[in-house]
Amino acid sequence: MNAPILHAVAIEKVFAGRRGGAAVQALKGVSAVLHAGETLGLVGESGSGKTTLARILIGIEQPTAGEVRFRGRPVRSRAEWRAVRREVQYVFQDPFTALCPTMPIGAALAEPLAIHRLCPPAERPGQVERMLGLVGLDPGMARRLPSQLSGGQRQRVNLARALMLEPKVLICDEIVSGLDVSVQAQVLALLVELQRKLGLSLIFISHDLRVIRYMSDRVQVMLLGETVEEGSAAEVFDAPRHSYTRALLAAIPDRNRAPA
């Protein structure tokens, strides 16, 4: 198999206890590997450390031990992270807090281009319009404020903003969990389509095994800061080896299961 594009190596993360509370070890030597073009599903319940791992992978949290490698090279300094973020982007869970409340959508989408001086200012509105179209939003949205958009529309805007830099890797942290089922399906379908069109590699994080199954090529199941099982989606879902995975699967409500 080819070399991983993004690689978390033996990550440890300890959060200092607040006001004399005990320190919390959020991650206990977790590794994760993402190959080009694939979708890695990270699944676990609250406290599993999946979000911490994702935030370490984009450098908004620093690991206590272990390192993140991008295309085989370790990423350490601020400058290195800045360079990596041209190619690795992150979509936040909560579409209501991840957009600056006072900035119109168009300005928010143009910002990555301005920061990285990617195209002349005159061409930016065109780029923004093109990206809005790509995520299925009306170009007129550019003038609106986040508070005027629905949750699904905001999540599309978040996706669009992450894609403005034309990244190779997209980390999606619970991006559909706050959405209604019908909207969730729209966003998932959009993500699948974008991945195909843009050749993205995805890390898809969710607590919902049904969504993970649908999206992922490979799955990594996390529990209390450790990986308890990983493998291809088919292996993990059809022949789970770890008892925790089996318990999780059994807890998923399923309309096709016989009544208790």
Added chain:
Amino acid sequence: MSGPLVRAEGLTVAFPGRDGPRPAVDGVSLVLERGQSLVIAGESGSGKSLLCRTLLGIQPETAAVSGRLEWKGRSLIGLTEAEWRPLRGGSIAMVFQDPTAALNPLLTVGRQIMDAVRAHRRCSGAEARARAIEVLGLAGLPEPERRLASYPFELSGGMRQRVAIALALSAGPELIIADEATTNLDVSIQAQIVNLLIRLRRELGLALIFVTHDLDLAAEVGGELMVIYAGQPVETGEVRQVLADPCHPYTRGLLRSAPTLRSTRAEPLRPIPGQAPRLGTVGAGAPFRDRCSVVVEGLCALRRPGWTEAGPGHRVACHRFARDGRAGLP
């Protein structure tokens, strides 16, 4: 006493709007017998939470309630606060989505439950304490006696929701309304809480109204299902029968949108296009018409569909189904 516990007919809850009242719950009829369960399924903005709140008389003050709503044959519309008090938290209890907000963070679990017990029944402190231990045990908290002295922040989310359920049980209600009561919980905890509610219904003979956006969860709870869209019920029937043979385009769309444990990209999800109409803007006509792929020209835009029998106890409000039956469905 005979007759159903709850009966609603044409229940409408409307907010004042610039051009007349805007119904957020629009013509809901339902019958709930003792010991039965009703699952209300819908997405955000469907009016399902408002419906629950209206059953408990805690809808916003600006909302105008019309139609019929009865508790054991007695009308609940226009009751005074004093008349509501013995019902609310007494005969009808509610479990909310967020247990953290439903519990007072400054009081111990025991104190809160004992207060609730004594709000509805004159009894001594010792009796209230005994009742508190009993309901905590019923709600499946291990070591209920020790839990009395715990504060909500000392408990996990699942435990807190159990305490909220114990609180709901404290006055010996006949109906529990669970409004998205498991939505914010981890899947394994969610399964436990759902099983607990099912067990309480069976063992205590409670009626249960379970509100959810998750049709798979609806199947686990069982009983009657009411699918609600834009404030209007569009399909009702026994849960598994409806899910096995959905006959409203919206129900079908929802099921195709929701992945199951077997869905893979090989069979792509088919999302419902567009978005739900804004509160109270549906007007006359079929509520789902703007997103529906099988609209009946000249009918869906004008007239609200009536009920059509789709099977024993299975009813659908859809012009297309009324005209073409299952053959016309997408």
Added chain:
Amino acid sequence: MTAAASPARRAAPGLLVRLEIGAGLAAGLVLLAAIVLAAVAAPLLAPADPNAPNLMAVRRPPSAEAWFGTDAVGRDLFSRVLHGARVSLLVAGAGMVGSLGLGTLMGLLRAFGPEPLRPVVDRMIDIQLAFPYVLLAIAVTSAVRPSTPVLIVLMVLAGWAGAARVVRAIALRERENDYVKAAEVIGASRLRIAVRHVFPSVWPALLVLAAMQMAAMIVFEATLSFLGMGVQPPTPSWGGIMLDGRQFMTSAWWLTLLPGLAIMVTSLSLVLVGDGLEARAERLRMREAGA
């Protein structure tokens, strides 16, 4: 003043209603506008030269000819109060703008500046808030000759910490939001995040603060000038006019009471505006949360 708002409310939807301006805010704005207008037009409105003495008419009580009476050297008090308004409002305005500017800068620096600077800013705010400003003024004016620029510097020094505390609290709260992290992820610098993303959220609070700070500054100017550490004679400022009349407080009450009233009415209008703006922001926030 409710009378001014209610006809607008009836003529649906009136301008005041559309702009969400309540009765208090409307009253404050009207009052403030009148005061500012009077100050700007002082040379036109003033019946006499504010600095021309008239020893033939000394300490005349208010009358039809001299509305506010005359002072110890016979200068027309109404003209002096009108011209004093220009000085007092200008000085207080400069102090307000300066203190809010410095306060905003320090508050944002605390939230987004380099790590080692943060405790330094915190301590500076604490010290500043604990230090009595009159004492500070006495200390400074004993070293430097009092003048209008010195007065403005004193005002900035006295007022910045309050503003910094408010800005710091808002910036720290906003910093925890995902949109700040999201800006970091797309490569935005801290400066950019502070200025482009967080500052707009500080703005509404700053408006409220500006009104309140202005009221405080007007009183501050009056206090220092009254103590002889502010605007120097013969330039009329409200505090200075009161200082002139201090010796005659028992015999010529109008010399202190009328400029005092001007100070009071002006601060009242500003407080009304500040409170009104705050209530308006709260209403808009509630509306957004409800919708």
